[in-house]
Amino acid sequence: NAGVTQTPKFQVLKTGQSMTLQCAQDMNHEYMSWYRQDPGMGLRLIHYSVGAGITDQGEVPNGYNVSRSTTEDFPLRLLSAAPSQTSVYFCASSDRGEETQYFGPGTRLLVL
Amino acid sequence: SQQGEEDPQALSIQEGENATMNCSYKTSINNLQWYRQNSGRGLVHLILIRSNEREKHSGRLRVTLDTSKKSSSLLITASRAADTASYFCATDDVSGGSYIPTFGRGTSLIVHP
Numbered sequence: 001n002a003g004v005t006q007t008p009k010f011q012v013l014k015t016g017q018s019m020t021l022q023c024a025q026d027m028n029h030e031y032m033s034w035y036r037q038d039p040g041m042g043l044r045l046i047h048y049s050v051g052a053g054i055t056d057q058g059e060v061p062n063g064y065n066v067s068r069s070t071t072e073d074f075p076l077r078l079l080s081a082a083p084s085q086t087s088v089y090f091c092a093s094s095d096r097g098e099e100t101q102y103f104g105p106g107t108r109l110l111v112l
Numbered sequence: 113s114q115q116g117e118e119d120p121q122a123l124s125i126q127e128g129e130n131a132t133m134n135c136s137y138k139t140s141i142n143n144l145q146w147y148r149q150n151s152g153r154g155l156v157h158l159i160l161i162r163s164n165e166r167e168k169h170s171g172r173l174r175v176t177l178d179t180s181k182k183s184s185s186l187l188i189t190a191s192r193a194a195d196t197a198s199y200f201c202a203t204d205d206v207s208g209g210s211y212i213p214t215f216g217r218g219t220s221l222i223v224h225p
Contacts, residue, residue: 004154033212042200042217043155058212090154094212099143099204101213103154 001026006091006104013081013111021076021107023091030096032074033058034066036087037106043090049074050096081111116144116201116216124222131188133219135201136181144177144184145202145213155200158186193225 007022025032033048035058045058049068063085065077074093078085088108092101116137125131135144143162147155161168161177161184168175174187188195198220202213 031212035215040217043215045212045214048212059214092155099145099160099213100157101145101147101155101202103156105154106152 003027004091004093004102004104006089006107008107009105010108011110013078013109015082015111017081019078019081021078021089021091021109023074023076023104024072025074025091025093025102026072027093027095027102028071029093029102030071031094032068033092033101034064034074034076035090035092036060036085037090038087046076046089078109081109083111085109086111116203116214118199118201118216118219120219121217122220122222124224125191127191127193127223127225129191129223131191131195131221131223133186133199133221135184135186135216137184137201137203138182141179141203143204144175146173146175146184146186147200147202147215149198149200149218151197158199188221191221191223193223195221196223197221 004025030051034046035043044060047066049055090106091104116135119134145160146158149155159170161175172189177184198218200215200218202215
């Protein structure tokens with residue numbers, strides 16, 4: 001199993017550009033989530049999903065969209081990138097009834 | 113807002129010493145987890161302790177939970193240079209209805225060889 005994979009590993013955007021961060025898992029987990037990690041702030045939840053077709057907002061959802069059309073994939077879309085979105089983004093998944101989160105390797109995003 | 117807060121923010125010790133880090137949280141929980149993050153990597157689950165447990169061991173790790181004080185501690189015994197990493201506690205929220213845990217800001221541990 002590959003676990004949780006994320007692409008790209010690193011991305012540079014200009015202010016106002018849009019992009020999609022990809023996340024996929026091959027463990028048939030129902031729950032998936034997106035976090036951002038900033039220095040001194042720990043991990044903050046952006047959006048999460050408890051199953052295909054179901055998404056909900058986390059602590060810091062503004063400026064991001066998500067969808068969950070399949071169990072495996074949970075892309076994160078930046079609609080109009082801003083310098084404040086410069087961060088490291090982590091995708092995680094977990095199984096229903098299991099609390100352990102499995103994390104991807106992260107995507108480093110720099111918005112100029 | 114973040115549920116758990118780790119203390120200290122940074123910890124520097126010598127190889128062979130014990131490392132203790134603490135986590136305080138605000139609301140009632142079902143369980144508390146500890147994760148480890150090596151520099152530039154994703155988080156890796158270490159151990160989970162449920163609200164009806166007081167202590168749990170896994171190898172060189174010992175976790176305690178005091179629900180009356182809303183706090184937990186992670187003890188790493190006989191630290192090694194390879195234990196250098198950031199450590200995060202994560203809690204669920206029985207009142208929030210979220211299926212996803214929330215994380216604290218972490219403790220950065222440096223173990224000098």
